[in-house]
Amino acid sequence: MQYPIYLDHNATTPVDPRVLETMLPYFTQHFGNAASRTHVFGLKAEDAVAHARQQLADLLGASPVELVFTGGATESINLALKGVFEANQHRGNHIITVQTEHKAVLDVCEHLAQLGADITYLQPDADGLITPEQVTAAMTPATVLVSVMWANNETGTIQPIAAIAERVHDQGALFHTDATQAVGKLPIDLGQTKIDLLSLSGHKLYAPKGIGALYVRKKTPLIAQQDGGRHERGRRSGTLNVPGIVALGKAAELAQAAMATEAPRLAVLRDRLERGILAHFPDVRINGSQMHRLPNTTNLAFPNVDGEALLMSLNEIAVSNGSACTAASTDPSHVLKALGLSDDLAYASVRFSLGRHTTEADIDKAIQHVISVVEQRSVSLLK
Ligand SMILES: *Cc1c(COP(=O)(O)O)cnc(C)c1O
Numbered sequence: 320m321q322y323p324i325y326l327d328h329n330a331t332t333p334v335d336p337r338v339l340e341t342m343l344p345y346f347t348q349h350f351g352n353a354a355s356r357t358h359v360f361g362l363k364a365e366d367a368v369a370h371a372r373q374q375l376a377d378l379l380g381a382s383p384v385e386l387v388f389t390g391g392a393t394e395s396i397n398l399a400l401k402g403v404f405e406a407n408q409h410r411g412n413h414i415i416t417v418q419t420e421h422k423a424v425l426d427v428c429e430h431l432a433q434l435g436a437d438i439t440y441l442q443p444d445a446d447g448l449i450t451p452e453q454v455t456a457a458m459t460p461a462t463v464l465v466s467v468m469w470a471n472n473e474t475g476t477i478q479p480i481a482a483i484a485e486r487v488h489d490q491g492a493l494f495h496t497d498a499t500q501a502v503g504k505l506p507i508d509l510g511q512t513k514i515d516l517l518s519l520s521g522h523k524l525y526a527p528k529g530i531g532a533l534y535v536r537k538k539t540p541l542i543a544q545q546d547g548g549r550h551e552r553g554r555r556s557g558t559l560n561v562p563g564i565v566a567l568g569k570a571a572e573l574a575q576a577a578m579a580t581e582a583p584r585l586a587v588l589r590d591r592l593e594r595g596i597l598a599h600f601p602d603v604r605i606n607g608s609q610m611h612r613l614p615n616t617t618n619l620a621f622p623n624v625d626g627e628a629l630l631m632s633l634n635e636i637a638v639s640n641g642s643a644c645t646a647a648s649t650d651p652s653h654v655l656k657a658l659g660l661s662d663d664l665a666y667a668s669v670r671f672s673l674g675r676h677t678t679e680a681d682i683d684k685a686i687q688h689v690i691s692v693v694e695q696r697s698v699s700l701l702k
Pocket of ligand 1: 329330341357390391392393394419423468470471472482497498499500519520523529530
């Protein structure tokens, strides 16, 4: 069997061979516990973690002490939202987020609502964007936290994060961003923003699954959600995943070195894909903002096509409908619904997300495949 062309990098990325090579010795040769200060095994691991922390800090424009390694973005988001809520209970119980967030944020908010939090879910415009004014208008004296994702995993829509963070911070609340899709794709300089907390994941960045990080600005009140051993300055206990951390550091370094050339390269390929499909099907719609968008992502709605049949038939390319992270859900995408799409159009929408190994030849094959499948699957309006 020939493998399909992989165009689902927003779901996960392959581990970069250079990342794998860098992490491998930390399974066998340098297997020490980074907390073992009494011998060279531990010191070697501790050094490797310090180096990786610096590599990640450099990518983010953060200080190494502001980074907490976690088991992935879901854990980082849980720690950020629950940890801030718990630490600020005396100040208020109001949290603001957006309808188009990842389930990792929405489900945590639901959990906090059970514990007495009052949650406001902002509605984006038809392009998926929210404005800083919309956020400030929703703030009350009880608002302790605002969480807005940097770039959407389904549509690629990029929010005006720096402006939102500034407003929120200046009004006395904390600001968290789920930057899982932004890190490594967009330039980020946390020293120049008022973002208080930022979540990220290794496996969206050519590092393995099961490693991530939370950025916590110095002096941000946060209560640990996992106790025992006081690792990571007491913010996340548990023996450090040294190979994963080494991998994340290397992946950060590679992303930083490649970003200036990789982002325009991907945008050219993504635009080629879009043009190829739209030239053939002029009524195809691009979901989300075209102006404020990740370079690697396009989400296309195919009117008058049976969405389920479409996805089933696109077997020469690996793409998705909605989020892989809404595991096993057959509901239409909550993100596309929030943008105002009908159920039918949300089902008939396909996300293409390109990555480091995507070539022009891949894109040309994908265009031909999509054209032939959609032609077979189109339902005549007159029928
Ligand atoms: C993948 C993803 C997550 C979850 O990350 P994990 O490391 O798999 O827990 C959260 N938010 C966004 C936007 C994502 O794309």
